[in-house]
Amino acid sequence: MNPPPRADGAALEDAAELFRQARRVVVLTGAGISTPSGIPDFRSEGKGLWSRDEPMDVASLSTFRTHPERFFRWFRPLVGQIFDAQPNGAHRALADLEKAGAAQTIITQNIDMLHQKAGSKHVIEMHGTLKTLSCTRCYKQFDSSEFVRRFIDDGTIPLCQKCSGILKPDVILFGEQLPQAAWFEAQTAARGCDLMVVAGSSLEVLPVAGLPMQAVDRGAHLIVINNSPTYINVRADVVIMDDVATILPELAKRAIHG
Ligand SMILES: [Zn+2]
Numbered sequence: 001m002n003p004p005p006r007a008d009g010a011a012l013e014d015a016a017e018l019f020r021q022a023r024r025v026v027v028l029t030g031a032g033i034s035t036p037s038g039i040p041d042f043r044s045e046g047k048g049l050w051s052r053d054e055p056m057d058v059a060s061l062s063t064f065r066t067h068p069e070r071f072f073r074w075f076r077p078l079v080g081q082i083f084d085a086q087p088n089g090a091h092r093a094l095a096d097l098e099k100a101g102a103a104q105t106i107i108t109q110n111i112d113m114l115h116q117k118a119g120s121k122h123v124i125e126m127h128g129t130l131k132t133l134s135c136t137r138c139y140k141q142f143d144s145s146e147f148v149r150r151f152i153d154d155g156t157i158p159l160c161q162k163c164s165g166i167l168k169p170d171v172i173l174f175g176e177q178l179p180q181a182a183w184f185e186a187q188t189a190a191r192g193c194d195l196m197v198v199a200g201s202s203l204e205v206l207p208v209a210g211l212p213m214q215a216v217d218r219g220a221h222l223i224v225i226n227n228s229p230t231y232i233n234v235r236a237d238v239v240i241m242d243d244v245a246t247i248l249p250e251l252a253k254r255a256i257h258g
Contacts, residue, residue: 008240012251015223015238019255022195022221025103027094028211030201032226034110036088036245039081060174065136068166072157075169080152082112082130083144090199090244091118093252098122100256105189109201109208111171124186126178126208128171133158137165144169178207190215197223200244203230225251 019025031041057063058074087095095118097103106115106123111130115123134141140162147158147167158167172178186208190196196215203209212232216222222236225247233239240247 011238011240012247012254015225015240015251016254018195018221018223018237019097019102019251020258022193024105024193025097025195025197026105026107026189026193026215027097027103027197027199028107028109028190028201028208029094029115029199030109030203030205032200032202033088033090033108033244034085034112034114034200036090036243037085037112037114039085039110039112039114040078056174061176064168064173068157072151072155076152076155079130079148083148083152085112085114087114087118088245090248091115091120093248094199095119097252097255102252102255103197105193107186107189107208107211109205124182124189126172126182126186128169128179130169130171132170133167134170135160135163135165136168138163141170142167183207186211187214191218193220195221195223197225198230198232199225199248200227201230202226202228203232 035041058071064071091114094103094106094115098120104122106120108115108123108125109127111125111127113129113131131144132141133144133147138160140160142161150156151158159165160167190211191214193215196212198212203212209231212222216232216235222232223238224230224233224236225240225242225244227241227243229241
């Protein structure tokens with residue numbers, strides 16, 4: 001017997017039709033879009049490397065300030081994993097949709113740069129990025145690539161070349177404010193779209209989790225593609241409970257080529 005199809009073809013076709021009708025599409029992505037690229041979910045406990053310590057504690061701003069060496073020791077194996085990761089079919093599908101004019105904006109909760117590696121241009125990073133580091137003393141910003149290999153190889157804590165202050169990756173740690181410019185831009189995009197697509201996010205982290213509601217409350221359609229249910233599934237036009245790396249390439253093909 002053949003296995004059943006992984007997603008209902010009708011749901012895929014409904015989702016593709018919503019893309020074709022939409023004029024402003026915003027895609028909200030979370031950890032689920034990067035797990036097929038081998039990046040463990042930053043915020044779930046008990047999975048992969050992140051489980052060696054309590055992320056809420058060690059990946060917090062207060063730990064970074066008081067015991068930066070503890071933060072960097074915990075972070076070190078992850079950095080290599082993230083820098084070496086390659087985009088998967090879901091990232092590439094979103095880049096294809098943008099190129100074809102079928103999607104305008106990605107709002108991501110990820111820090112892994114995989115959307116950009118896949119070719120997406122308009123990406124709003126709600127939790128910052130590992131691409132750059134900033135000095136905790138003089139605020140000068142550096143490209144991570146200058147420091148990353150040495151840090152991975154021998155654990156050398158990155159120091160500012162100007163004032164020798166400790167450099168902090170430009171990712172949002174627990175207990176840290178979201179970047180205001182990104183948050184404002186994300187809200188404007190969510191409120192102005194006519195189709196919101198949630199892809200690989202369980203929508204558990206506020207305030208980003210509230211963005212789809214802002215879109216739906218203003219009349220936007222909603223597609224949710226995620227392995228597990230989200231709070232907003234009841235408001236969605238189409239829900240596909242499946243792996244984004246399987247679904248998004250097929251959806252993009254239908255949305256772009258009819
Ligand atoms: Zn400095």
